[in-house]
Amino acid sequence: MILHKQLEKDCIVLGKLDLCAVLLMPDANYPWLILVPQRENISEIYQLSEGDQQLLIRESSHVSRVLVELFQPDKINVAALGNMVPQLHVHHVARYKTDAAWPAPVWGAVAAQQYSDQGLADVCKKIQDYLNLRENI
DSSP: OOOOHHHHHHOEEEEEOSSEEEEEOOOTTSOEEEEEEOOTTOOSGGGSOHHHHHHHHHHHHHHHHHHHHHHOOSEEEEEOOOSSOOSOOEEEEEEOTTSTTTTSOSTTTSOOOOOOHHHHHHHHHHHHHHHTOBSOO
């Protein structure tokens, strides 16, 4: 499966679940994961087979629970926008009432904050271990 060039440029691939690649948006303002179903030429959820739709919902729910358990946010925002990237991808953003964008959407609210090298390594390992991800997509 080939990732859209923008996802490849902007994100870090953490691994794979049964259906989806799991990507990290490296913005330390928010714990932010993106699920990308590993199916060709899909831009909308309804284009997935019924079985894949159900699997996407299960994986999305699992990722949301993991974000809550690992980061204790006030809210999880889940969105499949695709205005800039046509490949189907679903954002999972852990939000806090104290974050810089609250209660507005995160897109364009504040500049992305880079993780430190160690912080990035730690968050990647924590998520990979907790989700028990397969390495290759």
